[in-house]
Amino acid sequence: MPPSATADTSKTVKLERYNSYLRKIHSTKVLNASSKVLFRATLLVALVLLLLFAFNYHPLSDSRAAASHHLHRRSFLSTGIFSSSSSSAWEKRVRQSSTAKRQHGLSVLVTGAAGFVGSHCSIALRKRGDGVLGFDNFNDYYDTSLKRARQNLLEKQQVFIVEGDLNDGPLLRKLFDIVPFTHVLHLAAQAGVRYAMKNPQSYISSNIAGLVNLLEVAKAANPQPAIVWASSSSVYGLNTENPFSEEHRTDQPASLYAATKKAGEEIAHTYNHIYGLSLTGLRFFTVYGPWGRPDMAYFFFTKAILHGKSIDIYRTQDNQEVARDFTYIDDIVKGCVGALDTAEKSTGSGGKKRGPAQLRVYNLGNTSPVPVGRLVSILEGLLGTKAKKHLIKMPRNGDVPYTHANVSLAYRDFGYKPTTDLATGLRKFVKWYVGYYGIQPRVKKENSHADDSA
């Protein structure tokens, strides 16, 4: 091979090597660039996925929390406190209302605060410097304007009522998240003995499901509150021993209402036993007074007498008078406050029992039964009007013929001693009634004279 040919060949080889070198560099650059793009794209996709996951993630181990989050939004929407600014204003009201104004004051959640006993107890607690947060669903079992009027009364005492249902777990949990309540005074319930035949489900929903829901929230709260709640004299049902003592039989309820209150006492036992909740049940005996319940006899008798309408006065099947241990509201309030003050702390935490806790049941009555006929004649005297009485055999509607409380247990443990007799208490009721409903001053005048005759 000639030397020039050799030189040419070697030049061509070098050139090719150089070109292939350039191609390699180029392809590496392209590869590098495209892998960078790929890397960035992957990073972006991963980031988007991560964000999507984070927003939608509900831990599998806590599906209830996920569900409750859902409900929470719904209940907050329904109570109009979902937007962040209104929500923080709402939280501020909740906090302010439940903060005690005296040293070592209680912080009490009062359920049924727009109700008869609830409103009186809330005011009494607030007046002595305890923190009180009300809770009420303002249902229309009776005239809701009366409940709203009680709410106004409470607002004047800086007691805020959260509008919600006992069965709204997320809302209740939210309240316990905001406030470490020391006590719950649980008075929200479906009341009334005879109405249970018309609307049985409402008793199950409030007095059983609602109670269980409240206890579920309370047992999981940290700290667990002590709970004082309203049972009823009706749990004695067909008991024939007198006066009724906490040791007597309560396994013969005469109405579904009574059965749900009795069930409540057994449910209380369970939550005390398993979770260490401190629980006190108060058996109220036919509570009456100003701001009372329009579904109760003394209240609708007053209205009927004033309107000249006839009233049914029940007599027993063997033609005896029906009697009740009518108990004035102020005495009941003292009993509720006494029970709260002597309630020991719950012992559980994190939903687990740490030791035995207090479990109590007390009668809160007047210890002096009065026949319904006598109640009517006191009202006649106070109203200055004769009632159109219609005496009939007690219909089979869940009523019992007679109630009479032995209150020695409540007296022993927190000095409960009723001091208002029926005539005095009804005078105060009528005074309130004529004022509230704007009844003619003539009746008021007669009323003040009638005081002595009553």
Ligand SMILES: O=C(O)[C@H]1O[C@H](OP(=O)(O)OP(=O)(O)OC[C@H]2O[C@@H](n3ccc(=O)[nH]c3=O)[C@H](O)[C@@H]2O)[C@H](O)[C@@H](O)[C@@H]1O
């Ligand atoms: O102490 C209780 O455990 C219960 O007291 C009252 O139930 P009740 O005693 O039946 O009170 P009212 O409905 O006001 O009846 C009072 C008396 O009047 C009688 N009555 C009632 C209605 C009527 O038209 N005529 C009549 O003679 C009843 O039989 C009863 O003896 C409350 O309504 C219940 O919520 C409460 O739990």
